[in-house]
Amino acid sequence: MTNLQTDAVHAALATVPVNRPAVAPLYESAAWTFASLREVEAVQEQELPGTVYGSLGGPNHVALERLVATLEGAEAALCANGGMTAIACCLRALLRPGGRVLAARDVFGPTLGLLTVDLPHWGAECELVDACDIDAVERALRATQFAVVYAETISNPRLRVVDVPALAELSHRHDALLVIDNTFASPLLCRPLELGADLVVESLTKYVGGHYDCIVGAIAGSAELVEPMRPAMLRAGQLPSPFEAWLCARGAQTFPLRTAASSNTAARLASWLEDQPAVAAVLYPGLRSHPDNETALRTLQGGFGGVLSLELRGGRPAVERFIDALQLIRLVSSLGGVATTVNHPASTSHRNLTAVEKRHAGIHEGLVRLAVGIEAPDDIIRDLERALAAAERSSTAHVAT
Numbered sequence: 001m002t003n004l005q006t007d008a009v010h011a012a013l014a015t016v017p018v019n020r021p022a023v024a025p026l027y028e029s030a031a032w033t034f035a036s037l038r039e040v041e042a043v044q045e046q047e048l049p050g051t052v053y054g055s056l057g058g059p060n061h062v063a064l065e066r067l068v069a070t071l072e073g074a075e076a077a078l079c080a081n082g083g084m085t086a087i088a089c090c091l092r093a094l095l096r097p098g099g100r101v102l103a104a105r106d107v108f109g110p111t112l113g114l115l116t117v118d119l120p121h122w123g124a125e126c127e128l129v130d131a132c133d134i135d136a137v138e139r140a141l142r143a144t145q146f147a148v149v150y151a152e153t154i155s156n157p158r159l160r161v162v163d164v165p166a167l168a169e170l171s172h173r174h175d176a177l178l179v180i181d182n183t184f185a186s187p188l189l190c191r192p193l194e195l196g197a198d199l200v201v202e203s204l205t206k207y208v209g210g211h212y213d214c215i216v217g218a219i220a221g222s223a224e225l226v227e228p229m230r231p232a233m234l235r236a237g238q239l240p241s242p243f244e245a246w247l248c249a250r251g252a253q254t255f256p257l258r259t260a261a262s263s264n265t266a267a268r269l270a271s272w273l274e275d276q277p278a279v280a281a282v283l284y285p286g287l288r289s290h291p292d293n294e295t296a297l298r299t300l301q302g303g304f305g306g307v308l309s310l311e312l313r314g315g316r317p318a319v320e321r322f323i324d325a326l327q328l329i330r331l332v333s334s335l336g337g338v339a340t341t342v343n344h345p346a347s348t349s350h351r352n353l354t355a356v357e358k359r360h361a362g363i364h365e366g367l368v369r370l371a372v373g374i375e376a377p378d379d380i381i382r383d384l385e386r387a388l389a390a391a392e393r394s395s396t397a398h399v400a401t
């Protein structure tokens with residue numbers, strides 16, 4: 001006699017096959033069983049691989065962390081439910097009340113908020129500097145003791161490239177740790193740990209995940225620095241779901257191919273755009289005209305990335321016509337996906353800056369950012385040609401009125 005009330009609970013329980021699946025399965029299980037107390041003991045003591053409880057991390061998290069550590073050339077990695085979580089956890093772990101961060105002035109908007117609004121609530125402080133001005137960084141480090149120096153490999157939207165080896169040398173000389181947000185470069189272009197950085201934080205949501213279907217981030221570095229961060233992250237419940245970790249690892253299989261394709265196309269577009277009459281300036285680290293071209297040639301070993309910005313003559317009216325005329329390229333405020341996207345920093349990422357702050361940061365109304373995807377380059381160029389023609393009509397009208 002069977003009892004449906006019991007069978008409904010147990011009959012479909014997972015069987016563990018003797019042979020291995022060819023791709024990593026998704027382990028969407030919050031709870032895990034043990035055969036015996038001896039097995040509990042072995043898993044708890046990490047003598048055998050196993051999972052104790054979902055929110056402490058399962059096989060999909062272990063797989064993603066191993067992947068990130070490999071990609072970044074790190075001894076250890078921690079995954080998080082977003083790049084922002086990784087950044088916040090990393091800084092929280094490194095700072096004590098009274099601790100100071102010397103950070104690049106042009107970091108990602110939410111990171112700037114974290115540094116200037118949240119840090120003081122923890123009793124820590126932040127000073128901002130132009131991280132591409134090595135003399136300014138050195139002056140700041142001489143004047144004050146900082147626990148952390150923080151910068152992005154490539155910044156948004158002006159694509160400034162920091163000199164990671166020089167920042168690492170200066171940070172270490174002044175007893176500070178160098179933390180680099182490697183999101184825009186991705187480990188295909190740059191491996192900051194190999195250039196002397198102590199920790200890498202990054203949003204895997206962008207190039208590594210690559211399909212805009214998961215929000216995942218990571219911290220990577222030496223086990224000595226990374227592993228002590230793990231307990232606090234787990235207590236705060238900051239892991240991605242197994243599904244997000246799985247999606248990210250799945251997308252990452254093609255990450256080097258996608259990133260190489262978008263980087264190659266972006267380089268081609270950058271030189272082509274420099275010759276277009278509607279374009280006043282192109283910002284791309286691979287161009288000789290870019291202020292950090294020399295640094296980029298030294299530190300970005302795998303290309304110059306898939307993001308470029310351009311300044312349209314004719315300001316905002318030209319930008320509106322340009323965006324309206326695009327057919328293939330969509331208006332999206334993110335980057336790193338397979339499809340080419342456009343955004344207008346003055347209306348999105350840098351919206352809350354005052355007019356003076358925007359001017360200082362170089363966020364002009366005519367500035368447009370392109371995040372190049374993996375479509376055929378000729379199709380992207382055709383779409384841009386159409387949009388630039390529309391932008392030019394606008395600039396003539398703009399000058400006339």
Ligand SMILES: *Cc1c(COP(=O)(O)O)cnc(C)c1O
Nearest residue numbers: 082083084108183203205216217
């Ligand atoms: C997107 C982004 C982040 C935040 O990552 P999420 O995964 O969206 O939380 C951090 N830094 C940079 C440079 C980014 O572009």
